Amino acid sequence: MWNIHQAYIDGAFVAVHGDEVVDMIAPTTEQRIGRVTLGNREDAKLAIAAARRTQPMMAATTKAQRIDMLRRLQAAVLARTEELRDVTIEEYGGPWARAQWVSRYASECFANAAQVLEAYPLSHPVGTATVTMQPVGVAALVAPWNSAVGTVCCKLASALSAGCATVVKPSEMSPLQTQVLAQALHEAGLPPGVFNILLGRGADVGDEISTSPDIAKISFTGSTATGKTIVRAAVETMKRVSLSLSGKSASIVLDDADLDAAVSQAIAAAFMNNGQACVAGTRLLVPRSRAGEIVERVKAGVTALRVGDPRDPDTAVGPLASRAQFERVRGFIRRGLDEGATLVAGGESRPQGLERGFFVQPTVFADVRNDMDIARQEIFGPVLSVIAYEDEAQAIAIANDSVYGLQAYVFSSQPERAQRVAAQLEAGTVLINRVQPELLAPFGGVKQSGIGREFGVAGLESFLEAKAVAGA
Numbered sequence: 205m206w207n208i209h210q211a212y213i214d215g216a217f218v219a220v221h222g223d224e225v226v227d228m229i230a231p232t233t234e235q236r237i238g239r240v241t242l243g244n245r246e247d248a249k250l251a252i253a254a255a256r257r258t259q260p261m262m263a264a265t266t267k268a269q270r271i272d273m274l275r276r277l278q279a280a281v282l283a284r285t286e287e288l289r290d291v292t293i294e295e296y297g298g299p300w301a302r303a304q305w306v307s308r309y310a311s312e313c314f315a316n317a318a319q320v321l322e323a324y325p326l327s328h329p330v331g332t333a334t335v336t337m338q339p340v341g342v343a344a345l346v347a348p349w350n351s352a353v354g355t356v357c358c359k360l361a362s363a364l365s366a367g368c369a370t371v372v373k374p375s376e377m378s379p380l381q382t383q384v385l386a387q388a389l390h391e392a393g394l395p396p397g398v399f400n401i402l403l404g405r406g407a408d409v410g411d412e413i414s415t416s417p418d419i420a421k422i423s424f425t426g427s428t429a430t431g432k433t434i435v436r437a438a439v440e441t442m443k444r445v446s447l448s449l450s451g452k453s454a455s456i457v458l459d460d461a462d463l464d465a466a467v468s469q470a471i472a473a474a475f476m477n478n479g480q481a482c483v484a485g486t487r488l489l490v491p492r493s494r495a496g497e498i499v500e501r502v503k504a505g506v507t508a509l510r511v512g513d514p515r516d517p518d519t520a521v522g523p524l525a526s527r528a529q530f531e532r533v534r535g536f537i538r539r540g541l542d543e544g545a546t547l548v549a550g551g552e553s554r555p556q557g558l559e560r561g562f563f564v565q566p567t568v569f570a571d572v573r574n575d576m577d578i579a580r581q582e583i584f585g586p587v588l589s590v591i592a593y594e595d596e597a598q599a600i601a602i603a604n605d606s607v608y609g610l611q612a613y614v615f616s617s618q619p620e621r622a623q624r625v626a627a628q629l630e631a632g633t634v635l636i637n638r639v640q641p642e643l644l645a646p647f648g649g650v651k652q653s654g655i656g657r658e659f660g661v662a663g664l665e666s667f668l669e670a671k672a673v674a675g676a
C-alpha cells in the first residue's frame with residue numbers, strides 16, 4: 205500500500221500542509237493501492253519561494269555546470285527506469301511496452317538537452333550589439349497524468365539548460381510516477397531548490413502558480429480547456445507561457461500506400477497508450493476507392509489487439525486511467541452509434557473476460573463524417589473514426605478541419621507526394637510512414653493544440669529571453 209503525504213521542496217521531502225487525502229485506485233483491478241495527501245496553496249508558496257531563492261544561483265551557472273547537472277539527472281533517472289516503468293503501469297494502466305519506452309525516454313531527455321546546450325551559443329553578436337540568452341526566471345512545469353515522467357523530465361531538462369529554477373506540478377492523478385521520479389531526481393544530488401515538486405489540484409496549487417508574481421514562465425502540458433484557464437490567470441503578471449494541449453490527429457492513408465505497413469502503423473498511432481495520448485491518430489482518412497479493403501484490414505488488426513493486464517508485454521491495450529475516463533469513453537462510443545457511424549470493431553460492452561478494471565474494447569467506427577462529435581472531440585481512449593475522402597485535396601481539407609493541430613500521419617509509397625501533403629497539413633508535427641517521434645525536433649501544436657514548442661533547441665529557447673546590449 206502506497207502512502208504519499210510529502211512534497212519535495214528545497215532539496216527535502218517534507219510533509220504537506222494540504223489536508224485533502226485521495227485514494228489511489230489501480231485501473232487494472234479497481235482496488236485501492238494507496239493514499240495521497242495533496243498539497244495546497246501554502247505548499248505551492250513554499251515551493252515557489254524555494255525556487256525563487258535558488259534562481260540567482262541557477263542564472264549564474266556556466267554551460268559546463270548545467271551540462272554536469274543534466275548528466276547527473278540522466279544517470280539518476282536511468283537507474284530507476286524499471287521502477288518508473290512499473291509505477292506507470294500500476295498507476296494508469298499504461299501498457300508495458302509504452303511504459304518502458306517512456307521511462308527510457310525520460311532519462312534520454314537529459315542527454316538530449318545536454319547535447320543541445322553544448323552546441324547552443326548563449327551569447328552572440330548581432331550588428332553592433334551583443335545578444336545574451338538569459339534564463340527567463342523561475343519556471344513552473346505543469347504536467348498531465350499520461351506519461352507524466354517523460355513530460356516532467358523533458359520540461360525540466362530544457363528549463364535547467366536555460367538556467368531556470370523550477371516548480372514542478374504533476375497531475376494529482378499521478379502520485380506514484382511523481383514519487384518515484386522525485387526520489388530519482390533527488391539522488392542526482394543537485395543544489396536544493398533547483399527543482400521543487402508538489403502534487404495538488406489545479407484550482408488551488410495550479411492557480412497559485414498561475415498567478416504568483418514570482419513565477420516568470422509556465423510550461424504546461426494538458427488539456428486545451430485548462431490551458432485557456434492558465435493563460436487567463438497568467439496574463440495579469442505577463443508570464444511567458446508555453447502550452448502543449450489536446451489533439452485530434454489525422455492519419456491519412458494515400459491511395460498508393462503499402463496497406464500492410466500503413467494499417468498496422470495507423471492502428472499503433474490510434475491505440476498507443478490505450479488511446480490516451482495527445483498525439484493519437486484518432487481520425488483515419490482513407491481513399492473512398494479503397495475504403496472497403498482498408499476497413500477490413502483495420503477491423504482484423506484491431507480485433508486482434510490483445511486487451512488486458514498492462515504488465516504483460518504482449519498486451520496492446522490496457523485499462524483507462526480512471527472510472528471517469530471509462531464512463532466518458534463509453535459515452536463517446538454510444539454517441540458514435542447515435543450519430544449513425546458504423547461500428548466495425550469493439551463497442552460499449554466490456555472486453556470479454558474482463559469484468560473488473562476500467563477496460564474498454566478497442567473500437568472502430570466507419571462511415572464517420574468529420575462533423576460528428578466522435579470526429580471533432582478528443583475522446584482520449586481507444587476509439588478510432590474512419591473517414592472516407594474522394595481525393596488528395598479533400599483528405600487535406602478534412603485533416604485540417606479541426607480546432608486542433610498537434611500531429612498528423614501520412615502513409616504513401618511516394619516520398620515526394622507524402623512531403624507535398626505534409627506541407628499542407630496544419631499540424632506541429634507530421635510523421636510520414638512512421639509513428640516514432642524525432643525527439644530533437646520541435647514538438648508542439650498549432651491552433652488550439654498549443655502555443656510554443658518543446659524539445660531540442662526550441663525547448664531550450666522557450667526558457668530563455670534575449671537581451672541585447674549595444675555600445676561601449
Ligand code: NAD
Nearest residue numbers: 347348349374375406410411426427430448449450451482
Ligand atoms: P488537465 O488539463 O486536466 O490537467 C493537466 C495539469 O493541469 C494537471 O497537473 C492539473 O492538475 C493541472 N491543472 C488543472 N487545472 C489547473 C489550473 N486551473 N491551473 C493550473 N493548473 C491546472 O489534463 P489531463 O487530464 O491531466 O491530461 C490529458 C490532456 O492532456 C489531454 O487533453 C491530452 O491531449 C493533453 N496532453 C497533451 C500533450 C501534448 O504534448 N500536447 C501531452 C499529453 C497530454
